[in-house]
Amino acid sequence: xxEYDYDLFVxxxxxxxxxxxxxxxxxxxxxxxxxxxxxxxxxxIRGCVPKKLLVYGxxxxxxxxxxxxxxxxxxxxxxxxxxxxxxxxxxxDRLNGVYTRTLERAGVDRFLTRAVLQSPHEVKLADRDATxxxxxxxxxxxxxxxxxxxxxxEHLISSNECFELEQLPGSMVIxxxxxxxxxxxxxxxxxxxxxxxxxxxxxxxxxxxxxxRDGLAEAxxxxxxxxxxxxxxxxxxxxxxxxRVRLKRGDSIAADRVMAAAGRxxxxxxxxxxxxxVALGWDGRLVVDEFSKSAVDNxxxxxxxxxxxxxxxxxIHEATAFAETLFNDTPTPVDHSFxxxxxxxxxxxxxxxxxxxxxxxxxxxxxxxxxxxxPLRAMVSGRDExxxxxxxxxxxSDKVLGCHILGGDAAEIVQMAAVALKLGVTKAQLDKTMxxxxxAAEELVTMRHKWEAPAxxxxxxxxx
Ligand SMILES: Cc1cc2nc3c(=O)[nH]c(=O)nc-3n(C[C@H](O)[C@H](O)[C@H](O)COP(=O)(O)OP(=O)(O)OC[C@H]3O[C@@H](n4cnc5c(N)ncnc54)[C@H](O)[C@@H]3O)c2cc1C
Numbered sequence: 001x002x003e004y005d006y007d008l009f010v011x012x013x014x015x016x017x018x019x020x021x022x023x024x025x026x027x028x029x030x031x032x033x034x035x036x037x038x039x040x041x042x043x044x045i046r047g048c049v050p051k052k053l054l055v056y057g058x059x060x061x062x063x064x065x066x067x068x069x070x071x072x073x074x075x076x077x078x079x080x081x082x083x084x085x086x087x088x089x090x091x092x093d094r095l096n097g098v099y100t101r102t103l104e105r106a107g108v109d110r111f112l113t114r115a116v117l118q119s120p121h122e123v124k125l126a127d128r129d130a131t132x133x134x135x136x137x138x139x140x141x142x143x144x145x146x147x148x149x150x151x152x153x154e155h156l157i158s159s160n161e162c163f164e165l166e167q168l169p170g171s172m173v174i175x176x177x178x179x180x181x182x183x184x185x186x187x188x189x190x191x192x193x194x195x196x197x198x199x200x201x202x203x204x205x206x207x208x209x210x211x212x213r214d215g216l217a218e219a220x221x222x223x224x225x226x227x228x229x230x231x232x233x234x235x236x237x238x239x240x241x242x243x244r245v246r247l248k249r250g251d252s253i254a255a256d257r258v259m260a261a262a263g264r265x266x267x268x269x270x271x272x273x274x275x276x277x278v279a280l281g282w283d284g285r286l287v288v289d290e291f292s293k294s295a296v297d298n299x300x301x302x303x304x305x306x307x308x309x310x311x312x313x314x315x316i317h318e319a320t321a322f323a324e325t326l327f328n329d330t331p332t333p334v335d336h337s338f339x340x341x342x343x344x345x346x347x348x349x350x351x352x353x354x355x356x357x358x359x360x361x362x363x364x365x366x367x368x369x370x371x372x373x374x375p376l377r378a379m380v381s382g383r384d385e386x387x388x389x390x391x392x393x394x395x396x397s398d399k400v401l402g403c404h405i406l407g408g409d410a411a412e413i414v415q416m417a418a419v420a421l422k423l424g425v426t427k428a429q430l431d432k433t434m435x436x437x438x439x440a441a442e443e444l445v446t447m448r449h450k451w452e453a454p455a456x457x458x459x460x461x462x463x464x
Pocket of ligand 1: 036037040044046051140142143305311
């Protein structure tokens with residue numbers, strides 16, 4: 001008789017958990033997985049996928065406006081939120097089915113309930129009075145939206161509830177200006193909602209390249225979003241059918257809905273991790289090594305719960321490496337360098353590698369190449385919005401350290417730029433690459449002039 005019920009038990013059937021469970025099972029392991037909400041996890045059920053569909057829905061507003069310059073008459077254009085949200089939910093249900101069948105086909109046992117650790121080799125399922133044992137346990141429990149601790153916090157909704165709204169609000173206040181806040185601000189503003197964003201820091205999108213942060217803030221304001229930085233919220237109160245957001249400096253804003261977009265926290269609470277010796281970070285993240293192994297030898301973790309880089313492809317990559325290491329005899333560490341990422345705001349951001357600010361901290365001399373231009377389409381549509389392309393280059397090796405784009409199709413362009421950066425492309429190699437004309441992306445291979453000379457460093461030959 002086998003020593004354990006399973007070779008692998010996975011807690012959480014999101015992007016990371018499903019991938020690890022499927023691969024391990026296909027490699028011959030006996031695998032069980034528990035999911036307390038819906039199979040597919042955040043990305044499929046209430047993250048990337050439904051969000052991107054709302055982005056598409058919202059973009060039609062500006063597309064109709066832009067179409068006029070190209071000769072189209074768009075009269076009587078109307079939008080119906082219940083239709084959009086119904087169709088998005090239908091697609092989410094379809095994907096939920098696809099993920100469930102994937103596990104089924106791979107022969108993974110599924111438990112639709114909450115699982116917590118009882119000991120290093122035992123999990124307790126919430127819907128029954130028994131424990132299951134496993135040789136290896138993978139925690140892939142993801143993360144949850146953080147609700148700021150302020151008076152009236154019970155009135156706040158998060159991105160989770162945005163996918164469930166039955167009616168489109170007339171006005172909305174969003175607290176926080178990370179990528180999720182910016183995306184929902186753009187979605188709702190594009191659909192005609194009066195959006196106010198409140199952020200206590202000095203500029204949106206902390207840790208992104210400063211040109212992207214400044215450029216997107218300006219563009220969103222031009223598109224009608226009331227973006228207020230250095231603004232602290234004191235409280236939220238009910239007022240009539242809506243809410244009143246009181247600011248620390250004294251004034252207040254009325255809104256139909258108030259959304260918190262103040263970041264996410266790893267799902268480690270109540271999992272029984274600390275009592276069996278699994279180390280957690282200050283923010284609750286499950287601390288792992290390069291092979292995703294925790295402080296306890298047979299317990300591993302992948303995805304958002306480890307708070308390394310909270311993105312779907314990263315969770316999937318970590319899960320694949322985990323399965324290769326444990327079930328295919330191929331130790332595979334995870335390389336987190338040059339991960340491309342997007343902000344599906346309007347306009348969009350695509351970015352990979354180091355920001356100019358980070359590169360200047362890490363490298364002795366950095367060259368910047370920048371192009372800012374009105375895209376061809378805007379010349380006829382009349383949209384007064386500039387596209388930004390920026391390359392950050394290490395002056396000594398000529399290697400491109402970062403590529404940052406603000407404007408249409410930025411995400412699509414940056415996915416391919418990421419291949420080049422990951423392979424160590426130099427600026428000279430970009431210069432040698434033939435442009436594809438007419439496109440916006442061609443700017444990446446035609447930027448010849450440095451944006452600015454690096455500041456002279458005393459005692460060095462930096463200005464030579
Ligand atoms: C609004 C939004 C937009 C996003 N957009 C993008 C994007 O455009 N691109 C991108 O790459 N990433 C995006 N992300 C991030 C992406 O969704 C996550 O990085 C990814 O889903 C992480 O996968 P995971 O497997 O770690 O966790 P998850 O997908 O969150 O899966 C964890 C699962 O574990 C379950 N669970 C938790 N605890 C237990 C327990 N004790 N027992 C049983 N089940 C449990 C949860 O219910 C959940 O289903 C977005 C996230 C949000 C919220």
